[in-house]
Amino acid sequence: xxxxxxxxxxxxxxxxxxxxxxxxxxxxxxxxxxxxxxxxxxxxxxxxxxxxxxxxxxxxxxxxxxxxxxxxxxxxxxxxxxxxxxxxxxxxxxxxxxxxxxxxxxxxxxxxxxxxxxxxxxxxxxxxxxxxxxxxxxxxxxxxxxxxxxxxxxxxxxxxxxxxxxxxxxxxxxxxxxxxxxxxxxxxxxxxxxxxxxxxxxxxxxxxxxxxxxxxxxxxxxxxxxxxxxxxxxxxxxxxxxxxxxxxxxxxxxxxxxxxxxxxxxxxxxxxxxxxxxxxxxxxxxxxxxxxxxxxxxxxxxxxxxxxxxxxxxxxxxxxxxxxxxxxxxxxxxxxxxxxxxxxxxxxxxxxxxxxxxxxxxxxxxxxxxxxxxxxxxxxxxxxxxxxxxxxxxxxxxxxxxxxxxxxxxxxxxxxxxxxxxxxxxxxx
Amino acid sequence: xxxxxxxxxxxxxxxxxxxxxxxxxxxxxxxxxxxxxxxxxxxxxxxxxxxxxxxxxxxxxxxxxxxxxxxxxxxxxxxxxxxxxxxxxxxxxxxxxxxxxxxxxxxxxxxxxxxxxxxxxxxxxxxxxxxxxxxxxxxxxxxxxxxxxxxxxxxxxxxxxxxxxxxxxxxxxxxxxxxxxxxxxxxxxxxxxxxxxxxxxxxxxxxxxxxxxxxxxxxxxxxxxxxxxxxxxxxxxxxxxxxxxxxxxxxxxxxxxxxxxxxxxxxxxxxxxxxxxxxxxxxxxxxxxxxxxxxxxxxxxxxxxxxxxxxxxxxxxxxxxxxxxxxxxxxxxxxxxxxxxxxxxxxxxxxxxxxxxxxxxxxxxxxxxxxxxxxxxxxxxxxxxxxxxxxxxxxxxxxxxxxxxxxxxxxxxxxxxxxxxxxxxxxxx
Numbered sequence: 001x002x003x004x005x006x007x008x009x010x011x012x013x014x015x016x017x018x019x020x021x022x023x024x025x026x027x028x029x030x031x032x033x034x035x036x037x038x039x040x041x042x043x044x045x046x047x048x049x050x051x052x053x054x055x056x057x058x059x060x061x062x063x064x065x066x067x068x069x070x071x072x073x074x075x076x077x078x079x080x081x082x083x084x085x086x087x088x089x090x091x092x093x094x095x096x097x098x099x100x101x102x103x104x105x106x107x108x109x110x111x112x113x114x115x116x117x118x119x120x121x122x123x124x125x126x127x128x129x130x131x132x133x134x135x136x137x138x139x140x141x142x143x144x145x146x147x148x149x150x151x152x153x154x155x156x157x158x159x160x161x162x163x164x165x166x167x168x169x170x171x172x173x174x175x176x177x178x179x180x181x182x183x184x185x186x187x188x189x190x191x192x193x194x195x196x197x198x199x200x201x202x203x204x205x206x207x208x209x210x211x212x213x214x215x216x217x218x219x220x221x222x223x224x225x226x227x228x229x230x231x232x233x234x235x236x237x238x239x240x241x242x243x244x245x246x247x248x249x250x251x252x253x254x255x256x257x258x259x260x261x262x263x264x265x266x267x268x269x270x271x272x273x274x275x276x277x278x279x280x281x282x283x284x285x286x287x288x289x290x291x292x293x294x295x296x297x298x299x300x301x302x303x304x305x306x307x308x309x310x311x312x313x314x315x316x317x318x319x320x321x322x323x324x325x326x327x328x329x330x331x332x333x334x335x336x337x338x339x340x341x342x343x344x345x346x347x348x349x350x351x352x353x354x355x356x357x358x359x360x361x362x363x364x365x366x367x368x369x370x371x372x373x374x375x376x377x378x379x380x381x382x383x384x385x386x387x388x389x390x391x392x393x394x395x396x397x398x399x400x401x402x403x404x405x406x407x408x409x410x411x412x413x414x415x416x417x418x419x420x421x422x423x424x425x426x427x428x429x
Numbered sequence: 430x431x432x433x434x435x436x437x438x439x440x441x442x443x444x445x446x447x448x449x450x451x452x453x454x455x456x457x458x459x460x461x462x463x464x465x466x467x468x469x470x471x472x473x474x475x476x477x478x479x480x481x482x483x484x485x486x487x488x489x490x491x492x493x494x495x496x497x498x499x500x501x502x503x504x505x506x507x508x509x510x511x512x513x514x515x516x517x518x519x520x521x522x523x524x525x526x527x528x529x530x531x532x533x534x535x536x537x538x539x540x541x542x543x544x545x546x547x548x549x550x551x552x553x554x555x556x557x558x559x560x561x562x563x564x565x566x567x568x569x570x571x572x573x574x575x576x577x578x579x580x581x582x583x584x585x586x587x588x589x590x591x592x593x594x595x596x597x598x599x600x601x602x603x604x605x606x607x608x609x610x611x612x613x614x615x616x617x618x619x620x621x622x623x624x625x626x627x628x629x630x631x632x633x634x635x636x637x638x639x640x641x642x643x644x645x646x647x648x649x650x651x652x653x654x655x656x657x658x659x660x661x662x663x664x665x666x667x668x669x670x671x672x673x674x675x676x677x678x679x680x681x682x683x684x685x686x687x688x689x690x691x692x693x694x695x696x697x698x699x700x701x702x703x704x705x706x707x708x709x710x711x712x713x714x715x716x717x718x719x720x721x722x723x724x725x726x727x728x729x730x731x732x733x734x735x736x737x738x739x740x741x742x743x744x745x746x747x748x749x750x751x752x753x754x755x756x757x758x759x760x761x762x763x764x765x766x767x768x769x770x771x772x773x774x775x776x777x778x779x780x781x782x783x784x785x786x787x788x789x790x791x792x793x794x795x796x797x798x799x800x801x802x803x804x805x806x807x808x809x810x811x812x813x814x815x816x817x818x819x820x821x822x823x824x825x826x827x828x829x830x831x832x833x834x835x836x837x838x839x840x841x842x843x844x845x846x847x848x849x850x851x852x853x854x855x856x857x858x
Contacts, residue, residue, distance in 0.1 A: 002581055004622070041571060042845045058827075060487040060843045067619040068842065077622065080575040080846070097579050131847055142470060146509040150526050152431055190496040193433070193506065394834045394842050398487075398827055405823045413497065413823050414489045416471045417509070418560055419848065 008033045009103035016066045019304025019325035020108035026333025028073040035077045053137040054178035055412040061398040064391040086273035104299045111305035114265035124244040125262035139421040144258050156428045161199045162257035167264035168210030170357040176203045177359035180229035185410040204234045218365035221374040225359040245427045268306040281308045290347035292332050303328040358382045437462045438532040445495045448733025448754035449537035455762025457502040464506045481563040483607040484844040488560045490827040493820040515702035533728045540734035543694035553673040554691035568850040585857045590628045591686035595668050596693035597639030599786040605632045606788035609658035614839040633663045647794035650803040654788040674856045697735040710737045719776035732757040787811045
């Protein structure tokens with residue numbers, strides 16, 4: 001590893017998500033050497049992945065080259081690599097590009113899909129945590145309709161046009177809403193030879209309301225919006241398995257569907273060497289103190305989704321969202337500078353700026369601390385906030401133009417099968 | 430195949446490129462049933478593929494969903510399929526989705542890379558005839574620089590930063606120019622820890638000038654432009670082989686390079702059943718008469734790159750470019766209507782609107798019939814013409830904004846490795 005030696009202490013950040021990037025920005029122009037490692041050469045704006053899956057946005061406009069973010073900063077390095085193991089005893093990590101020493105290590109590895117050990121669902125279910133995964137889903141959705149045209153068996157055709165989404169969090173809700181709008185606005189014109197009224201969108205939620213992290217009012221309104229769009233919501237329903245065709249649940253309820261989207265759980269992305277039981281929560285997040293310091297390790301920190309800072313208000317850690325990640329990144333950046341100057345650290349305090357989800361055109365729900373609202377104004381707020389937090393002027397422009405275009409024309413033009421998903425359709429004939 | 434029977438004659442068009450789409454548009458609202466078959470669900474604007482490879486444009490903005498083009502037309506059907514064989518005796522074709530009957534068949538299958546039987550080049554060379562191929566090249570270019578960072582062996586590092594482009598046609602010239610601009614404007618900032626002045630761009634041409642289909646003046650000026658950008662041009666040089674590292678030529682000249690782009694030849698994309706020797710040219714184009722009728726087949730036509738209409742001015746067929754394809758599509762559309770009305774057909778006359786190529790920022794060459802010019806005005810013309818011929822208002826907007834942004838900022842933001850190319854780098858260590 002040819003990162004030059006320097007007189008500054010070396011801070012390695014693993015992960016260029018919201019947490020890692022906000023930490024890097026905070027450390028710019030400080031007397032440190034920073035090495036950011038990520039398995040991708042770009043930052044992903046995860047909240048808009050569902051729009052990539054549903055053809056509303058180009059993948060490239062929600063991704064931003066990490067090197068372009070860092071290039072303004074001196075003493076910053078980026079390496080495209082997988083970190084395979086951390087060796088805290090020797091302050092080194094083993095990666096796909098070799099062994100690297102650190103003085104301080106920051107885990108900002110984020111989260112990954114949690115299949116809760118169900119390997120069948122892992123095999124057949126679609127997920128949406130990365131751009132390639134979202135593009136796979138985009139291809140599959142479109143391929144299913146092309147396939148539906150080829151069968152005269154109405155039963156199989158219905159299965160090909162049946163979308164089952166598991167998980168009533170923001171991802172599931174936003175995806176269900178987008179699919180419902182496609183059903184209404186695009187499919188009848190694109191597939192005049194299919195009865196697209198038969199397309200079904202089923203949203204399955206294990207608990208008794210969707211968007212359970214939000215207010216009751218938001219949940220209720222989101223349900224109303226989805227139902228008005230024709231989405232069927234199944235609450236208090238636990239999915240047991242999906243074998244590539246049949247979705248079975250803990251009750252009598254069954255679905256036959258070619259598309260099964262698993263948005264029912266995430267867990268921390270743990271790296272070997274820092275996965276001891278005592279510092280790991282049930283959902284594989286890593287326990288940190290109020291300075292985001294990993295328990296038992298003075299020079300290792302964790303921020304963002306991977307970090308679980310157990311506070312009274314957040315017993316299992318902060319919500320796995322962009323806001324806590326960015327705030328922890330900023331706070332840790334300031335703390336690392338304090339640490340190097342041998343000043344006392346400041347504990348992290350989360351400023352909850354609220355949460356929001358969009359269901360579709362003019363339909364969103366927003367929970368602020370003192371003010372909760374739903375509908376068209378919420379949708380404007382959602383739109384504005386998402387544009388604001390996108391990285392890069394060009395990305396903002398392109399996303400804005402796509403949204404204006406899609407809004408005026410009721411359209412989503414990126415319905416392209418660039419890399420076919422190549423599903424096995426033999427059971428749908 | 431559940432295409433409804435109709436009283437109208439069925440015209441099957443294979444291929445949704447410039448030729449197939451312009452024919453489809455011409456047949457809209459006519460008393461025919463049209464089935465368009467393509468292996469992709471989108472039309473590709475091939476002239477801008479090199480901008481996808483070099484991170485200047487999103488792939489989605491040079492692709493357009495075919496169903497969206499056809500949806501306004503009654504009696505139009507689209508099927509996503511590979512055509513495997515044509516059976517002219519029974520007026521049927523065999524495809525990946527079954528056997529289909531036709532009354533009239535139009536081949537608009539375009540062209541594919543011609544490796545002239547060199548399987549080594551086919552295995553290791555990068556090509557750029559489709560969006561996935563262009564994205565593979567984009568990934569490889571970026572991965573090479575990431576890889577170059579990992580070696581301290583300067584010789585290997587040079588090989589990783591050496592780009593060999595074979596073929597001095599528009600594709601090779603445009604790609605070489607774009608790479609040279611990346612070398613100048615982007616690499617020094619993105620890779621401060623690499624000596625990117627050592628990046629080499631070699632353009633190899635078998636003949637004695639590049640852009641040989643254009644005027645001598647255009648060739649000369651394009652050469653000057655490329656040389657000013659630092660591209661090394663090797664004329665009268667024939668590449669013999671590339672084994673994944675070493676490029677050898679018919680002379681002493683050799684290169685060591687991780688990237689080898691083959692843009693030295695295309696050939697018609699032939700389908701089994703219509704590949705008889707007597708109707709096929711050396712470059713696998715299909716011989717047609719002046720009505721684009723395939724020799725020996727009354728109800729089978731070929732248009733665009735795949736068609737070779739031997740006229741005095743074009744003994745081996747028209748140039749394999751968008752203009753002849755679109756014009757043939759339109760003419761054939763009118764002729765099919767005449768044929769059905771039992772009126773005499775009109776022969777195709779190519780209106781040569783000229784040709785052009787861009788080398789880079791403010792640098793292009795344009796040959797019109799009576800007027801040839803180069804430089805900044807040519808570059809404006811090139812820009813305007815390419816925007817004009819893009820399909821779709823949204824695509825035009827997005828491409829325009831990207832170009833304005835890239836122009837003002839000397840930038841190309843889509844430098845993303847979305848799907849890694851996963852090259853074997855073991856010989857570069």
